[in-house]
Amino acid sequence: MTQTVTPNHEQARELRERTRQRGIRHFIGGEWVHSLGGETFETHTPTDNSVLATVASGDAADIDRAARAAHDAFQTWREVSGTERRKLLHRVADLIEARAQEIALLESIDTGQAIRFMKSAAARGAENFRFFADRAPGAADGQSLPAPGFLNYTLRQPIGPVGVITPWNTPFMLSTWKIAPALAAGCTVVHKPAEWSPVTATLLAEIMDEAGIPGGVVNLVHGFGESAGKALTEHPLIKAVAFVGETTTGSHIMRQGADTLKRVHFELGGKNPVVVFDDADLDKALDAVVFMIYSLNGERCTSSSRVLIQDGIYDEFTARIAERARNIRVGDPLDPNTEIGPLVHPRHFEKVMSYFDRAREEGATIAAGGERVGEDGNFVSATLFTGASNDMKIAQEEIFGPVLTAIPFRDEADALALANDVKYGLAGYLWTNDLTRAHRFAQALEAGMVWVNSENVRHLPTPFGGVKNSGIGRDGGDYSFDFYMETKNIAISLGTHKTAKLGVGQPVKVDKSEVEG
Template identity: 35%
Template structure:
């Protein structure tokens, strides 16, 4: 990492790293061991006020900065993240638990987003409208203003970049509140931005009691946009707070992704793809495939093959070579999964693999497969956010679509079929912001990432991520 006096876990306000000073400190745990690995300071009321004032100053200067300069900062940040990928991965694995290979891939993915937004920073265009001689009408795109951005712990490197990159490309300033459970990952990413030349008042990082931080930032007239990644209930709460200021919003909320598997799919290939994707990051992914609806003709073979592959997933400390799935991120998650599985079993679900906690002091839970899960089971209606696959059978295309759309969530959906006409129907009929057919990749730097219904609105990534940070202004001159 760069030579810096930055504490591992600190606030960053007005170009200064801050810790101590009588601030409340919260323990940070290693989820593989349960041990405390450090503390993170909470921002005081004065800290938040200073962050808002700095963001206002930073916006006034950064909005006037040429797109080429903003692009250069983003490109340099991407290069630094690639250069430091191994160090960043080690930090993320220690704080969040995922295997090192996944954490390194996350860092490389973050760099790709920065490269894309660097290109977009010099392509923010308006237009001139045709008028009679002597009259000119223009449509301008301008940065919306300071952004209050809140992101989750499950992708502690990527989520930070997803918030900072499009805002900075657009000419906005940002106050970022990452998760208190993965603070060093966030500060290490911001250090890359600073080392790339980002002015100190353009991006701030604060930690604290989430409700206190959000109420302060969203009540301020300085803040002109809310960007949030997290659960549906918290997202709805933040939207209510932000409504008083009528600010722009991007909300990436929870999901409960359906997977429709038809009997004409390449079964072995489909199973290999889905099992690996299901247990990526221990299933703690908003787009994780969760509700597997399998056509009658292949149901038994699919369930048996899924369970067999699941039992082969190596669970352990993410820093140890050979680990395919790490622990859950915090002590709350095993408790929540255990309760959901017990409820499903009581309703009649069959455990084909897993179904128990792991050994040791870490927050481990075995990769679990439940078959014949009744619709009334709690887990079929609420996002489990863990290494849990739920399998049910279906007969017809219409039944599959009905089940896919049954819940209020609409973030990601997955379909596996070789029938071209069916693929077209599914792409149109399945209610989600992202539909993958015969693959599971929802995230691409140049494609919008976002949901519909209770899964939120607005998009990150792609040109749409830049547009979400702009206002549209008409100018008429005669």
């Protein structure tokens, strides 16, 4: 691969040098601090796996310091009005937009994501803050539920300090997606980003501090899952944990939080189907199929990594996918022409590469890609497996790279059985021009989200989340407040009901409503 030096590269060199010199520290109680024990680790850029920066490595002592800071700050942050929180969160959004180019470049350097996609990372992050900022004044709102003799009303109150654990794919945007509603609800936060991509989490903390978010309201602790992550999920002052990542890790977090009865919200893995019927607009379906697996390096939980194609069009449609895959530009993530950059880490690179041999062993055909690109870095070609069946590991396991498995189906019943025959259930995509089939199939698909005749197009008020091994709970709109807030019912007697008398020496009639648990 040849590199064309662009203004992106000049600015990236300056940002990289600044990051290297400053190092990456924790942000606890409004201060930038090193780990109490002095431990550090190195983070690398996936373009050539050279050292990007030295990072403070947190442990239980650092998490305890952050949790106590979040607990102390919660006592005042919870009393800040929704109107004032709205102003502060809009200020965060303003500063994100002002530093959009810096965010995009650092995200590309740190994760290997192509700059063409990371240009929208800041815009989406700012949009997340604005969306929840505007809902902050009404976050506590409830309902009026009158009953005979009573006026019942509900309200919502912030649950307390929460842990937010974010992944290494598009980390900036996903951090804003979790932190913004927590702050809008009145919660305080301890954020533990993935150790493979710590850079933009630090930038987000800088921005929130500059925006005027009080010290201790948002705390940032870097480190590994088995140390900092485990300590966060077990800490008694942390009332809930929001996690985005791999399914097995989610089950560990649930066990770790059990003793303290933590509320959890999980957005986990996926092996999402895109189902293409022969009556679909095949040109549009092709665009969507290619985009949803090869954009963002295939490192996205909602990627359509299984394409189920009606058998009459299978050969033609897979041939068209293969042609597009072979033309996808793999290379330097800072080059505006690049469509796939390097995978985030050598360990993940080796995992994705291992599925190429596995596909051959299982009897599938590699119709495109299936190889390393270049000699340096973690570059993998856009790959298509054909001749696959749904019982193969390449059809069942989350590869989380630019790798698509194509499976034929006979009819609607066969397509639905194949689509649902995985342990995951995050998203599904359906292409058909049969209106009744579209509704019927979408309702029967075991997935938390379904798009019909579209790729993943997010509407922020709608619920986001999965079923089965893909997660617990929903993000988005008011659904986020259901997680970060407790709903309280208050019953006011109007003085007209009669309370049953005990100890008066005669039988009493007790209404069934008075013996609820």
